[in-house]
Amino acid sequence: MTFTLDVNGTKHAIDADDDTPLLYVLRDELGLHGARYGCGVGQCGACTVLSNGTPLRSCVVPASTLGERTVTTVEGLRGEDGSPHPLLRAFIAEQAGQCAYCIPGMVMTAAALLKHTPRPTEAQIHAALDANLCRCGSHNRIVRAIQRAAEELAP
Amino acid sequence: MSGDISRRAVLQGSLLLAFALTGPRALGAAPGGGELPGSLRRNRQLDAWIRIGADGVVTLKTGKVELGQGILTALGQLCADELDIHLERLHIISGDTAVSPYEGTTAGSNSVSEGGKAVRYAAAEVRALLLRMASQQLRVPAERLRVTDGTISAPSGGASVTYWNLVGGKALNQAATGTVKPKAPGERKHAGRAVPRVDLPGKISGEPAFVQDYRPERMVHGRVVRAPSYGATLESADAATVERMPGVHTVVRDGDFLGVIAAKEWQAIKAASVLAQSARWKEQAALPADPYAWLLKQPSRDSVIEETVRVTDVAPERTLEARYHRPYQMHGAIGPSCAVAEWDGERLTLHTHSQSVFDTSAAIARMLRIPVEHVHGMHLPGSGCYGHNGADDAAADAALLARAHPRHPVRVQWSREDEHACEPYGSAMVLDVRAGVDAQGNVLDWNYELWSTPHGTRPGGHPGNLLAGRSLKAPFPMPTPGGGGPPNYSADRNAIPLYDFPGRKVTTHLVTQMPLRVSSLRGLGAYGNVFAIESFMDELAHAAKVDPVEYRLRHLQDARAKAVIQKAVERFGWSQTPRVPHRGRGIGFARYKNIASYCAVCLEVEVDATTHAIRVRRAVLVADAGEVVNPDGAANQLEGGLIQSLSWSLKEAVRHDARRITSRDWSTYPILTFSEVPSVEVELIERPGEPSLGVGEASQGPSAAALGNALFDATGVRLRDLPLTPERLAKAREAR
Numbered sequence: 086m087t088f089t090l091d092v093n094g095t096k097h098a099i100d101a102d103d104d105t106p107l108l109y110v111l112r113d114e115l116g117l118h119g120a121r122y123g124c125g126v127g128q129c130g131a132c133t134v135l136s137n138g139t140p141l142r143s144c145v146v147p148a149s150t151l152g153e154r155t156v157t158t159v160e161g162l163r164g165e166d167g168s169p170h171p172l173l174r175a176f177i178a179e180q181a182g183q184c185a186y187c188i189p190g191m192v193m194t195a196a197a198l199l200k201h202t203p204r205p206t207e208a209q210i211h212a213a214l215d216a217n218l219c220r221c222g223s224h225n226r227i228v229r230a231i232q233r234a235a236e237e238l239a240p
Numbered sequence: 241m242s243g244d245i246s247r248r249a250v251l252q253g254s255l256l257l258a259f260a261l262t263g264p265r266a267l268g269a270a271p272g273g274g275e276l277p278g279s280l281r282r283n284r285q286l287d288a289w290i291r292i293g294a295d296g297v298v299t300l301k302t303g304k305v306e307l308g309q310g311i312l313t314a315l316g317q318l319c320a321d322e323l324d325i326h327l328e329r330l331h332i333i334s335g336d337t338a339v340s341p342y343e344g345t346t347a348g349s350n351s352v353s354e355g356g357k358a359v360r361y362a363a364a365e366v367r368a369l370l371l372r373m374a375s376q377q378l379r380v381p382a383e384r385l386r387v388t389d390g391t392i393s394a395p396s397g398g399a400s401v402t403y404w405n406l407v408g409g410k411a412l413n414q415a416a417t418g419t420v421k422p423k424a425p426g427e428r429k430h431a432g433r434a435v436p437r438v439d440l441p442g443k444i445s446g447e448p449a450f451v452q453d454y455r456p457e458r459m460v461h462g463r464v465v466r467a468p469s470y471g472a473t474l475e476s477a478d479a480a481t482v483e484r485m486p487g488v489h490t491v492v493r494d495g496d497f498l499g500v501i502a503a504k505e506w507q508a509i510k511a512a513s514v515l516a517q518s519a520r521w522k523e524q525a526a527l528p529a530d531p532y533a534w535l536l537k538q539p540s541r542d543s544v545i546e547e548t549v550r551v552t553d554v555a556p557e558r559t560l561e562a563r564y565h566r567p568y569q570m571h572g573a574i575g576p577s578c579a580v581a582e583w584d585g586e587r588l589t590l591h592t593h594s595q596s597v598f599d600t601s602a603a604i605a606r607m608l609r610i611p612v613e614h615v616h617g618m619h620l621p622g623s624g625c626y627g628h629n630g631a632d633d634a635a636a637d638a639a640l641l642a643r644a645h646p647r648h649p650v651r652v653q654w655s656r657e658d659e660h661a662c663e664p665y666g667s668a669m670v671l672d673v674r675a676g677v678d679a680q681g682n683v684l685d686w687n688y689e690l691w692s693t694p695h696g697t698r699p700g701g702h703p704g705n706l707l708a709g710r711s712l713k714a715p716f717p718m719p720t721p722g723g724g725g726p727p728n729y730s731a732d733r734n735a736i737p738l739y740d741f742p743g744r745k746v747t748t749h750l751v752t753q754m755p756l757r758v759s760s761l762r763g764l765g766a767y768g769n770v771f772a773i774e775s776f777m778d779e780l781a782h783a784a785k786v787d788p789v790e791y792r793l794r795h796l797q798d799a800r801a802k803a804v805i806q807k808a809v810e811r812f813g814w815s816q817t818p819r820v821p822h823r824g825r826g827i828g829f830a831r832y833k834n835i836a837s838y839c840a841v842c843l844e845v846e847v848d849a850t851t852h853a854i855r856v857r858r859a860v861l862v863a864d865a866g867e868v869v870n871p872d873g874a875a876n877q878l879e880g881g882l883i884q885s886l887s888w889s890l891k892e893a894v895r896h897d898a899r900r901i902t903s904r905d906w907s908t909y910p911i912l913t914f915s916e917v918p919s920v921e922v923e924l925i926e927r928p929g930e931p932s933l934g935v936g937e938a939s940q941g942p943s944a945a946a947l948g949n950a951l952f953d954a955t956g957v958r959l960r961d962l963p964l965t966p967e968r969l970a971k972a973r974e975a976r
Contacts, residue, residue, distance in 0.1 A: 102486070102506060102510075105504075105506040106506065109504070112453075112505075113455075113505050116455070117446065118446055118447070118448045118449075118450075118452075118453040119445070119446020120446075121575060121623075122452065122575065122576070123575055123623075123656065124656040124905060124906060126656070126905060128656075128905060128906040128907060129574055129656075129906055131574055131575065159446040169445070176440075176444045177436065177440060177441050177444060180440060180872055180876060181444075182308075182443065183308040183310075183624060183876060183877070184307070184308025184443075184573070184575075184622075184623050184625070185444055186443070186573070186574050186622075186624060187623075188444045189445075192444065208915075210914070211914040211915040214914045215913045215915050216913075217914070218574055218911060219574070220574050220623075220884065221308055221880045221884070222879060222884045222917075223876070224914050224917040225879065225917065225919060226876070227914075228914070
């Protein structure tokens, strides 16, 4: 079937089976590789994108069901002025990641957190990221990166 | 958008990384010869390592691969230092069977110590060679010449010449001699500094960077239907129905190997699901209910790997003993394995995240019954690699499907369930310690025995070590794995204690039957052995009524070992830690493999008195890794290893029933989450000028032991079975 999908501010005409999860549309149809396949059942968070600003597990939601809702992937994550989002700079500054496969999912989850909680406590960061899995043990660096970005966004 | 990362040579950070280029066959795998440093022994030609391009680009070729440990950044630092070039000038080709020097497997915390040493000596020698050429051309003695980013100048504004003017685009045709000394620590600009990882910006911001992201032209999607249990044979499958599904190109069956190829990924997933539902298997696996009782009953290959008989005839005052268990545990990378292969009718091109691109390519060539040089293997990063995971098997799957669908790159992506159920696990182990002690509680005789299935079933060129290779109609038999041996060892890695006990005996019982599929998981046997040794040292200290730190120091001669323990204790505030009910502190120490990094971990736990929930409050880790190339990279690895080890040690054991693996997703194999991760402080003891020692696996064992020891300190209960769960704690407390 053919449907329209609003990704990173652009409307795309998509031709895919109606049950195709958003993840495969992003990766295979639109060439956006930031959302990554981890488990296919919404347990790990590697595929997290934002839908209308809210974290969404793109591996379990059919793209055709999104309708008018906007999708933002890490590639489309920008600061207020259109420059690279402070979270991306903060993750690099903290060297927050080892294999970094899970990181875009972390960044997107954190972006949603900072939108509604500009100065999160460490416990709030932990709670927001608790369903995003990291196997390399970069957790503390990820938390520091989010704190650094929060500092920049809401000093 | 095709996102062809092979051609785009992704520019990441300050240094250019090309993942895959075509080029001439690897040079210089000259046999034998003198004792050259590190991996130069196997690749003597300087051209095998370094190429100066006519365009001013300097290419470093390495057989070591990026696993998320930051090795390419570290190798770049070493190379740029010795050649006196900026990091930006450097271009790295890694793990390409047509271009890179053969350096075996990227494993065992050897990449800096072996691969890095080779890069350093090769680059130093290339620089000396270029200086000699410049000296002749400029008629200035070589020792008076200076190099700035590849430009060689005579002193005080004289003439100059560049590396690329001298040899740009040409082969050096020189074998390494290993005689040119690399720079002294004080002369280095890059090594020893926390240079940011060159690959991280792209991976963080979602650039195509992983093999999972590789999208060559004409690519199609393959999926393999895995057997429901080990050794199951395929009786039937409904290929016809599946081949009529939308987008499906073909169903591939060869014996018990069953796969499908479709145009789009979701079509391949749905087709594989229908195919799996149609498949009838004959299952035969018999998984032992109690892996430890099973291990002890099997015939084993026994070897005494250490024996020192105590010379005096003083009888021990008393003898203590204990038995510890380590379960089957997973690598559990967040991104399941993936590979892309293309068959042109004669040759296979393979993109893989294997740690052993050369050996795995060779195994696949033998599986396809084609010449080894007809498989061109190229490494692309995968998700976190902590040892032998599904990478090699996915590569073999892709090769078989590609052969059935020529001239199209076939991408095989394992599912989460495939990875959980089929990856080779870290082996279960039984660990027995017995010590005879004197009146002060000091060890006189130490007797250690371990039982384990193997820790090394990597492909190593054998198709029988690939899942697919074993499942073909004409199957390749799996070779019987060996036991390792010195100096790295395998099941018995770190089984020989670093402590100075007058009498000591260490015996390995290697069981080569493998009811569960096993291979190398970060640290191999060291994780279990260090847990057992360091837990027992704590038990001995407690029995002797001596502080566990003091007790360790009493039994150690090695000054560097003592230094990491003392530094860790000091930083942790061991003696000042206030005694709070339900809280405890613990220490664990080891020198990884007894030849790599020294690592001491102190941590504090808190136990809920009613639920027995265990929380690690904080951890301090101190390591001595000799001369460190990238301190931030080393700290990242050590902290990551500590947290991963806490996850293993608090939560993880592969679940199964009598037939099947039942840990098939993250709910049936939970791992540590953000709210469970403690704060971690890492400190490195700097040793400039000392040989670099591997760090990647150094913290696994000490962290597990520190946890068990802290739990004992908090509760008075000694848990000896990993993982150390609230259920086990509750049971042990009730039993008291």
